Amino acid sequence: MTVASGRVITGRYELSTLIGQGGMGQVWTAYDQRLDRRVAVKLLRPDKVAGQEADELRRRFVRECRVTAQVDHPGLVTVHDAGTEGEELFLVMQYVDGADLSGHLAEHTPYPWQWAVAVAAQLCAVLSAVHAVPIVHRDLKPRNVMVKQDGTVTVLDLGVASVMDTDTTRLTHTGSPVGSPAYMAPEQAMGGAVGPYTDLYALGVLLHELLSGDVPFSGSTALGVLHRHLYEPPVPVRQLRPEVPEPLEALVLRLLSKDPQHRPASAQDTYEQLLPMLPARGIPSGGPLDPARPFLRPHAPWPDRARTPAAQPQATPAVEKPDVARAVDEVKQLLGEGRITQAVDILGSILPAAAEQHGEHSPVVRTLRKQYAATLMDDGQFRRALPELRRLADERAKEAGQADPQSLRFRYEAAQCLEQLGEPAAALAEYRSLLPYYENQYVAGDPELSYDVRRRIGHLLLALGDRGAAHETLARLLLDVERLQGPAQPMAVEIRRTLQWLGQVRG
Structure with a gap:
């Protein structure tokens, strides 16, 4: 270029x-x-x-x-x-006027541990907002963090790594995971499902680097670095800098846990553990609009940033009832123009009027709710889409049975939401409950979905640290895909790369 x-x-x-x-x-x-x-x-x-x-x-x-x-x-x-x-x-x-964190560290060695805590606390506040969407940064590292002139930090490249890291290997020539190996969580590097826990691991690497002057795991090759991430314990930072407080060392070790379930529960939880090590302030007594809050608790995340339906801004009640038919036409036009967020807002506002006009269980309302759930997913609003999909799945199952393809599809999309929300154990359980239906061709009639569910199960097992079960799941899937569709099929190529990468690391 x-x-x-x-x-x-x-x-x-x-x-x-x-x-x-x-x-x-x-x-x-x-x-x-x-x-x-x-x-x-x-x-x-x-x-x-x-x-x-x-x-x-x-x-x-x-x-x-x-x-x-x-x-x-x-x-x-x-x-x-x-x-x-x-x-x-x-x-x-x-344009951010400042220095990236890598340069800032180089200019201030050794980096004051109080500064490291302040940087990490600010990053927790950012990650708390990002994960509530939900979005996973996937490439948190010093060069993607800017330190501004007033000491505040700004995170760059949100969403870019997500684009380059689709299905881990599918969008690369080499089959190597996209990203920075030194900051990459084991589950991400292995091709497993990623979630907020993946960013917390990268935060642990970054915090270790700020405190010790170097990343916890390095090597001459990406494979060597990955092997150390998977199998070697990090050196506790107090062995390198005794003045670091014990609670800070313990937090870094928790963030660097190989198993995502052993890391802190969230960025909010991590912030709370950092809070006692920040300069003493106070706890705000007012509500969310308390003007004193920024001074009493600088850079703190909101206690609960989850984008539940109740947390969304509600439309002001109109004197006149909305014209449902006209609103549906407007939604179609907006979707055609790619204006998805606006379409979501209109669909959410017309559903109550449509239910009142046509009946809660009418075909019109059911169609609108399907469109609403699909548009929420396309807009990345998985937290709001999840209850809609579960409701649609339950209603359809009551009418047509648990094996109904449409009900199964809603459950499959709900599992995707759980995966995107960083709940790998819940997503894995849902996919496993779906798999018998999709493997019964008479019921589901869609082998492609069966393959995709099995692939997702393998990736979630990787995310949960069960590499043996993941290898077995993906190896069996590869045999089936190659037998029915040939070795050049894109999914077969992707799985083969993941298994080769997994086999190298296990070896």
Whole structure:
């Protein structure tokens, strides 16, 4: 990719100075000619992705940028614009005046442990907001964290790693996981399902580096680093810096647990453990709008940022009842234009009126609720989609039986929500309960779904640290896929790569 200073992206963003470059693209300072402001532009290289998969990458890139732009937190870089121009993907972000955490560490060695606690606490506040969406960063590392002039930290590249890491190996030439091996959780590197626990492991690596001056696991090859992540215990930081408080060392070791279930429960939980090591303040006594809160508890996450339906802004009651038919037409138009978030809001607001007008169990309302659940999933609002899907599955099962394909499909999508919400044990249980139905061809009639469920079970077993069961599950799946569809089938290629990677590490 040849890019020159002075080039204008989409007739608006004039590139100025190259400030970063890597295997997947470049980062430039630029000027927004329309609003006359400095911005940062990241150009990504889809040519690094094979053939038809480049189109999938472009689609996912735009979707992920749209979803991540909805996350509102002062510790996240603001996304101004995103899209494609020719063969390139571009992301326009807020320009952050400061130093990345890697450079900040290099300039202040040894890094004061109080600073390390303050950085980690601020990152916990960011991750708490991100995980509530839910989004998993997947590539938290010092170069993706900026320290601003006032000492606050800003997290970069939210959602970008998610695009490049789809199904771990499918979007790479080599089959190696996308990301930074030194900061990669074992389950992510092995191709297992990722969740908030994956970012917490990366936070542990980052915190260990700030305290000790180096990452806990290094090596000359990615495979060597991965092997150490999987099988070697980290050196406790107090052996390297005795002045580090014991509770801080214990927290770092918990964050670096091989088994995700042994790590802290959440970013909120991690913040609470860091709190006693921060400068003493006080606990706010008011509600969420307490103006004293930023001074009493700087950078703290909200106690509960879960985006449950009750937590969503409710539409102001209208004097006139909404025109359901006209609203449905508007939703169709919005979905056609890719304006998914707005379509979600309209669907959520018209459902009560449609139920009153046509009846709660009418075909019209059932269709609207299906569309609502599907649109919530497409908008990345898995926490809101989950109860809708469960309700649809239960109602359909009561009418047509537990083996009804539509009820099974709703349960399958609910399991996907659990997976995205970082609940691997619950997702695994749901997929396992579905598998007998999908393996009965007379009932389900969809071998592709059966294969996908088995693949997801294997990845979730990896996420839960059961590598033996994961290997057995994926090896049997590979034999079935190759026998029926041939060794060149994309799923077979992906599973073979994962098994080779898993076999190398186990060896």
